[in-house]
Amino acid sequence: MGTKEMFSRNRVEFDLKANTKDEVLDELIEILYKDDKVTNKEELKNAVLKREEEFSTGIGMGIAIPHGKCGAVKEATITFGLSKKGIDYKSMDDEPAHLFFLIAVPTESSDVHLRALSEISRKLMHADIREKLYNATNFDEFIKIFE
Numbered sequence: 167m168g169t170k171e172m173f174s175r176n177r178v179e180f181d182l183k184a185n186t187k188d189e190v191l192d193e194l195i196e197i198l199y200k201d202d203k204v205t206n207k208e209e210l211k212n213a214v215l216k217r218e219e220e221f222s223t224g225i226g227m228g229i230a231i232p233h234g235k236c237g238a239v240k241e242a243t244i245t246f247g248l249s250k251k252g253i254d255y256k257s258m259d260d261e262p263a264h265l266f267f268l269i270a271v272p273t274e275s276s277d278v279h280l281r282a283l284s285e286i287s288r289k290l291m292h293a294d295i296r297e298k299l300y301n302a303t304n305f306d307e308f309i310k311i312f313e
Contacts, residue, residue, distance in 0.1 A: 175305035206238035224257030
């Protein structure tokens with residue numbers, strides 16, 4: 167499965183309500199739960215937080231790519247969220263994060279999340295891509311960026 171196929175119009179939010187790192191994780195995981203991709207929200211959140219203990223997935227430049235692998239995830243999937251106001255995500259550059267990509271994969275998946283992480287990171291190194299994502303208002307605009 168390619169990274170682009172892991173996205174869905176049901177799993178994008180262009181107006182995140184969250185104000186904190188914890189709230190943004192809850193909001194993104196809730197999107198997955200409502201789309202029937204996760205059977206247990208707490209299990210996925212714990213997997214993501216365990217990963218965050220190693221070091222923040224707030225990579226800087228306004229980007230956070232939290233990810234987790236657990237048995238509660240039915241299939242490899244990505245949720246995108248946009249926060250215009252920005253959220254303190256304890257990013258490497260100490261700047262607020264605006265663009266969030268939550269990658270969730272089942273326990274038995276191989277390296278699909280690493281490939282997705284790598285592809286998203288490469289794309290987001292370009293300021294024009296980040297700007298387009300920040301200004302996207304619908305799924306069609308969003309997914310075109312990944313083509």
